[in-house]
Structure formats: C-alpha cells, structure tokens
Amino acid sequence: MVELEFDAKLKPGDEFPHRSGLYVVTDVKPGYGEFDGIIFADLTGGDSARIGGLESLNTQQGGVMPLARVVTFDGVSSERMAEMQREMQGSERPDNVPAKEIVVLHDPEAEKSLVIVFFETDEDYRRGDEALSAMPAGDTPGQRTSVAKYQVAFRMTD
Numbered sequence: 001m002v003e004l005e006f007d008a009k010l011k012p013g014d015e016f017p018h019r020s021g022l023y024v025v026t027d028v029k030p031g032y033g034e035f036d037g038i039i040f041a042d043l044t045g046g047d048s049a050r051i052g053g054l055e056s057l058n059t060q061q062g063g064v065m066p067l068a069r070v071v072t073f074d075g076v077s078s079e080r081m082a083e084m085q086r087e088m089q090g091s092e093r094p095d096n097v098p099a100k101e102i103v104v105l106h107d108p109e110a111e112k113s114l115v116i117v118f119f120e121t122d123e124d125y126r127r128g129d130e131a132l133s134a135m136p137a138g139d140t141p142g143q144r145t146s147v148a149k150y151q152v153a154f155r156m157t158d
Contacts, residue, residue: 081106084104100120
C-alpha cells in the first residue's frame, strides 16, 4: 500500500515519488473523494506487476459511500453451491438487482454460506434488497439466517 503524503488532486498519468518507488496514477474511481479510489502502478521496475492499493471509501469529501448487503445461509451443501455456480455462469444480473459486485463464500464442512452484494447508492441498495428479499427460498443457497446492511469503509485490491 502506498500512502500519499502530500495534498494534491491526482489524475491518471500523474507521477508521484514515494519512499518505496516512483508511481503513476492509472485510474481514479470517481465519487470516492480526493485521494480515495486511486489505482497506481510502480514505475521503478522493482515490482512491475504491482497495480492496485487501498481504497479508503469515505464521504468526508463529498464522495459516495458504497453499501453491502451481507446475508448468511445455513444448510448449504457443496452440491447446491456447484448447482448455483452453473446457473449463474453466463447469465446476466437481473435489472432489479443493480449490484456492482457479488461475492459468495462457502464453508462446505459447516454447510454455511455468506453472500456479500455491493451497491453504489442507497437507491440501488433499496431496489436490490427488495428484489433479493422477495426471492423464492428455492433460488437461494440455503436457509437464510441473517441479512445486514453495511457501509463499505475501505477495500484493498491488487
């Protein structure tokens, strides 16, 4: 992770030195704030495959706070998880679930699953939550045991 140590707005193509090397901004995700959502690449050659970093997703500078719908399920067999993966491959997300990303975690020994659905706005979350809450039990991984709404505080990617 590169920590920015100066007060400036960065845009794609900007280079900046850091104690660990020279970096160039490759992308800035709009709406996350002045330094938030910046993706950078190492120009020193020491770690040329290194792209990414920590996205601090705060709203103090007028950015949008992404939201996550986190759902836990019990009674999720490996066969059911494989069946759902086959069903989802190649299919498009329904229009009434405007999610930016969906992550499904599975513990086959405990037969539990955790599903995290990411939304960019409150309205997207509301629409998605309404549609997903109305989903027939046969379309879910198992027995729904909890549903919670979280703000995404930060995200770290490669």
